[in-house]
Amino acid sequence: MAEGRAERLVAGVRAYRLVAGMWVRSTMAYRASFAMTTFGNFAATFLDFVAIMLMFSRVDALGGWPLPEVAFLYGLSATSFGLADLVIGSMDRLGRRVRDGTLDTLLVRPAPVLAQMAADRFALRRLGRVTQGGLVLGWALARVDIGWTVDRVLLMPVMVVSGCGIFCAVFVAGGAFQFVAQDAAEVQNAFTYGGTTLLQYPPTVFAKELVRGVTFVLPLAFVNWLPASYVLGRPYPLGLPEWTAFTPPLVAVACCALAGLAWRAGLRSYRSTGS
Amino acid sequence: MGAGRLYAAVAAGGFRRYATYRAATAAGVFTNTVFGLILVCTYRALWDERPHLGGYDQGQAVTYVWLGQAFLSTLAIGGGGVEDELMERIRTGDVAIDLYRPADLQAWWLAADIGRAFFQLLGRGVLPFLFGALCFPAYLPADAGTWAAFLIAVVLAMLVGFGIRYLVALSAFWLLDGTGVAQMAWLLGFFCSGMLLPLNVFPGALGEVVRVLPWSSLLQAPADVLLGRADPLPTYLFQAAWAVVLLGAGRLVQSAATRRVVVQGG
Numbered sequence: 225m226a227e228g229r230a231e232r233l234v235a236g237v238r239a240y241r242l243v244a245g246m247w248v249r250s251t252m253a254y255r256a257s258f259a260m261t262t263f264g265n266f267a268a269t270f271l272d273f274v275a276i277m278l279m280f281s282r283v284d285a286l287g288g289w290p291l292p293e294v295a296f297l298y299g300l301s302a303t304s305f306g307l308a309d310l311v312i313g314s315m316d317r318l319g320r321r322v323r324d325g326t327l328d329t330l331l332v333r334p335a336p337v338l339a340q341m342a343a344d345r346f347a348l349r350r351l352g353r354v355t356q357g358g359l360v361l362g363w364a365l366a367r368v369d370i371g372w373t374v375d376r377v378l379l380m381p382v383m384v385v386s387g388c389g390i391f392c393a394v395f396v397a398g399g400a401f402q403f404v405a406q407d408a409a410e411v412q413n414a415f416t417y418g419g420t421t422l423l424q425y426p427p428t429v430f431a432k433e434l435v436r437g438v439t440f441v442l443p444l445a446f447v448n449w450l451p452a453s454y455v456l457g458r459p460y461p462l463g464l465p466e467w468t469a470f471t472p473p474l475v476a477v478a479c480c481a482l483a484g485l486a487w488r489a490g491l492r493s494y495r496s497t498g499s
Numbered sequence: 500m501g502a503g504r505l506y507a508a509v510a511a512g513g514f515r516r517y518a519t520y521r522a523a524t525a526a527g528v529f530t531n532t533v534f535g536l537i538l539v540c541t542y543r544a545l546w547d548e549r550p551h552l553g554g555y556d557q558g559q560a561v562t563y564v565w566l567g568q569a570f571l572s573t574l575a576i577g578g579g580g581v582e583d584e585l586m587e588r589i590r591t592g593d594v595a596i597d598l599y600r601p602a603d604l605q606a607w608w609l610a611a612d613i614g615r616a617f618f619q620l621l622g623r624g625v626l627p628f629l630f631g632a633l634c635f636p637a638y639l640p641a642d643a644g645t646w647a648a649f650l651i652a653v654v655l656a657m658l659v660g661f662g663i664r665y666l667v668a669l670s671a672f673w674l675l676d677g678t679g680v681a682q683m684a685w686l687l688g689f690f691c692s693g694m695l696l697p698l699n700v701f702p703g704a705l706g707e708v709v710r711v712l713p714w715s716s717l718l719q720a721p722a723d724v725l726l727g728r729a730d731p732l733p734t735y736l737f738q739a740a741w742a743v744v745l746l747g748a749g750r751l752v753q754s755a756a757t758r759r760v761v762v763q764g765g
Contacts, residue, residue: 260679268686275695279541281702283548286541408526414533422537429544434536 239335243343265352287428299361304387306354387447389476400490513614558638565631569624662745
């Protein structure tokens, strides 16, 4: 049984690589467009950050957080989300495939549907977003005043990878939802793009209920708010104990497991349009 | 059938076409509401720190956020207007059929886009705005005259918005894959229309520049009319001037494109 699972995983990764590779070659057929969309991807998120800088040209702090610390949150959120978006961001096309019946093509191929769907229209241009997030994070690290200790240094890469995992789970759960909702693919954007936007601002800006919701219900706070509060030595608004800052990997694994179950349930409930 | 009736029928078709996708509309309302919630929290923190920033009080800033969410799909500031379809038709060569029709290409697509915009305003714009106005201390003018003046500014904004996006779509005649240009236009529009931050909050020279660009006709101009921060007449003149310039440029580019066009496909 365990061997079968490992084989399926290998097959999934291989299918993902093949499909993604094909899309990369296809994108390269229109090189000018690729260069522009990559730059556009970078610039779109960059302008997001410009808006925050413009806010700080008028104020010194937002919710009690100065610009370098907000940039720290921004960089972490944008990098984690950018990685997830690069790896699995095409999931929002699932609704369309259910609607026009092209999902059937994926079902008859001898490869895991999730892997094929995740790699569908793999868009290398999304590196633009990751790059931008990384640059802001680098800038923030140079400016922010952190008492670096071993655990804080180690927490940094753990945070980015776990954050990417949590966002991937959101994408997969959104995909599972589209089996049911089809046309309502946009709801997913509220949690993916909405989630990363939310995490770019300090938790103190938001109403307590909202902070509770993204901590205990949809655990986006574990992407950056909780661990970053620990790294910066700031108290988390809900007064959670300090050790929770180290739980993002566990939260990410739990989220991915739940999303996987949701995906299976969704796929099982799929009824083809028959066309 | 008179020309007026033809384009009215096209506009009505555009309206009905988007009205068909009810689940998608409900999803859009939900997403706009979530984004509005996030933005309104950050704006309130900003205005707490600095009351009367950009001449708005906190209530006006709240109204501005929800107007932005209502206009996002109406004016297709983040994409999603008819330009995607037109670009696809140019790429595949289907535009040849459009050129055969006894109707003007630009007027046809303008009518379709106006129909779409009115549906998006009613179907996707009104609900998030009402939610925001009920749940947050928003500023709402009491007299019907201001609302009427606001609606005229919204219609002019639709014309300017289409003028920009039509030029973007026509670029596909030369580039074939217009995705890159569309994305550039989308992000410029997002930033320069004041969707991320009201233009009157932009500091110094940058603020002066963005306020004379065409994108300020989209969100900032109608918002300022509604919030009582701008006289309607000069605002209309500004918007109408940009509409004329952009639609005129669209005509010029269109005639250049149709003269040199090599239709794609077989």
